[in-house]
Amino acid sequence: MITDYIYQLLGQSLLTLIIIILILIITALFLGKYLIKKDIVIFPRFIMVVIDLFYSPIKKLCRIFNIDDTIVDEIGVNIRNKINYPKFINIPANKTLIFLPHCLRHRDCESQLQKDGLICSECGKCAIGIIKKKAELLDYKLYIVPGSSFVKNIVKKTDFEAVIGIACYEDLNQIMMSLSKFYPQGAVLNKTGCFETKVDIKSVLKIINSKVVNNKDDD
Numbered sequence: 001m002i003t004d005y006i007y008q009l010l011g012q013s014l015l016t017l018i019i020i021i022l023i024l025i026i027t028a029l030f031l032g033k034y035l036i037k038k039d040i041v042i043f044p045r046f047i048m049v050v051i052d053l054f055y056s057p058i059k060k061l062c063r064i065f066n067i068d069d070t071i072v073d074e075i076g077v078n079i080r081n082k083i084n085y086p087k088f089i090n091i092p093a094n095k096t097l098i099f100l101p102h103c104l105r106h107r108d109c110e111s112q113l114q115k116d117g118l119i120c121s122e123c124g125k126c127a128i129g130i131i132k133k134k135a136e137l138l139d140y141k142l143y144i145v146p147g148s149s150f151v152k153n154i155v156k157k158t159d160f161e162a163v164i165g166i167a168c169y170e171d172l173n174q175i176m177m178s179l180s181k182f183y184p185q186g187a188v189l190n191k192t193g194c195f196e197t198k199v200d201i202k203s204v205l206k207i208i209n210s211k212v213v214n215n216k217d218d219d
């Protein structure tokens with residue numbers, strides 16, 4: 001009898017826990033999506049804790065219910081951008097890394113891949129050259145990388161305090177998650193894939209210039 005009672009209690013507790021988690025997930029997703037639409041920030045920490053804690057199960061649930069699971073990364077990137085922005089703009093450009101994906105390069109790009117990524121000669125054929133020119137003028141450290149293993153190596157051996165990433169929603173959210181203590185800011189590719197992807201250069205330059213604008217405001 002006591003055993004039955006314990007099993008019943010455990011079953012009920014588990015069911016209650018699952019229902020609470022589901023309510024938290026649904027609330028975080030709806031709130032996150034609503035905030036992006038309205039461009040406001042309410043309870044960002046709550047949303048991020050829920051999304052980070054249940055990242056894989058939420059993605060699986062989305063797939064089960066035929067919902068585009070990019071929503072999870074879209075919310076993650078947008079909320080992180082907003083939360084991190086005030087700290088990010090106060091860190092000097094020379095302490096900030098920029099990671100660009102090498103898939104942005106033009107099909108006729110002649111640059112060679114080296115141990116820290118692609119060495120761009122700023123030939124002007126793709127967005128990388130334009131972004132690199134502007135970023136290095138302001139003292140940022142910019143890397144054009146083929147994958148996350150390059151990011152990990154560079155992060156390990158470089159002294160930096162902030163980071164800017166450019167990638168598709170999923171990769172960007174994961175980079176921002178793993179480098180969360182460096183106040184990451186991210187810009188999303190508007191054409192994804194493995195080859196000749198595209199990014200809105202203005203949105204990347206806006207992030208790059210945000211430190212300059214902030215420093216001028218301080219003067």
Ligand code: SF4
Pocket residue numbers: 104105106108109110111119120121122123124125126127128129130
């Ligand atoms: S701008 Fe740089 S990355 Fe782009 S095609 Fe030219 S050399 Fe390659």
